[in-house]
Amino acid sequence: MKEGGTAAGAVHIEDIEPRVFKVLLRFMYTDSLPEMEEEDVMCQHLLVAADRYNLERLKLICEEKLCRHISVGTVWNILPLADQHHCDGLTKACFDFLGSLANLSAVVASDGFKHLCEDVAPLLMEELVVTLALPGSHA
Structure with a gap:
């Protein structure tokens, strides 16, 4: 397919890095991911x-x-991503990780916690608090 008005038939796809798009295409054609x-x-x-x-x-x-x-270093990136893209299993895994007092304490002491609470996902933080306060409330 040739897009009109593009130089040399190139199609520009915004908001995705070329290396990510390359892996995406590979998956679409082979149903596999590289190392x-x-x-x-x-x-x-x-x-x-x-x-x-x-x-x-x-x-x-x-x-x-x-x-x-x-x-501890990744949960504050992964949790809002899981929530934003409706990945319930991943959200639950993050909540389970934070259910450990040691993990939760380490995360609360990090800069990522403040950023997440204030800027990224305050409603998600409310859900986390409810989940941790009422075990079994998050299926």
Whole structure:
């Protein structure tokens, strides 16, 4: 397909890095992902692209991989991403991680906690507090 008005038939796709789009195309044609450096970062980008292009299987794969990368340093990036893109399993995994007093204490002491509470997802923080205060309330 040739887009009118583009130089040399190039199609410009905004809001996605070329390396992420390359992996997205590979998945679409082969139903597989390559070995990736910084897998957690790439999966965050791929999850956004999979949601945008309605690639549910890729979205689920990314969600599963990101569940393995939840840590004190990543949970505040992964949790709002999971919420924004309606990844209930990933949101639950983040909440489960934060259900540990040691993990929660370490995260609260970090800069990411303040940023998330104030700027990113105050309603998500309210849900987290309710979930932690009432065990079993988040299925």
